Amino acid sequence: MSTAGLVDAPVWGLVRSAQSENPGRLxxxxxxxxxxxxxxxxxxxxxxxxxxxxxxxxVWAPRLMRAGGGVLA
Known part of the structure; x- marks a missing residue:
């Protein structure tokens, strides 16, 4: 993460909190x-x-997926 990302991180956290309180609106x-x-x-x-x-x-969207092979080394 760059230092610019550190400056923006609190805003992203605030918006995520607002998203959880207002699903589908933000x-x-x-x-x-x-x-x-x-x-x-x-x-x-x-x-x-x-x-x-x-x-x-x-356009990228976050997704969870099983790691290749499903077994951790």
Whole structure:
């Protein structure tokens, strides 16, 4: 995490708390600032996702999945 991320972290935590109190009303969107990412914002806000990251023309959403093989070394 960069130092800029440390500055933003309390705001993200505050918004996550607000999300838990108001389900379905707030969306956290992390955008890289590029023109492609900004052009996707209207569509991203229509998704049923509470948090996404937009990098270029790719939208990322956090997901849990089983690690490869399912066995820890």
């Amino acid at each position: 969306v956290l969107v992390d955008v890289d600032g590029g023109e492609q990412a900004l052009a996707l914002l209207p569509g991203v806000l229509g998704l049923d996702e509470p948090q996404v990251a937009v990098r270029g023309d790719v």
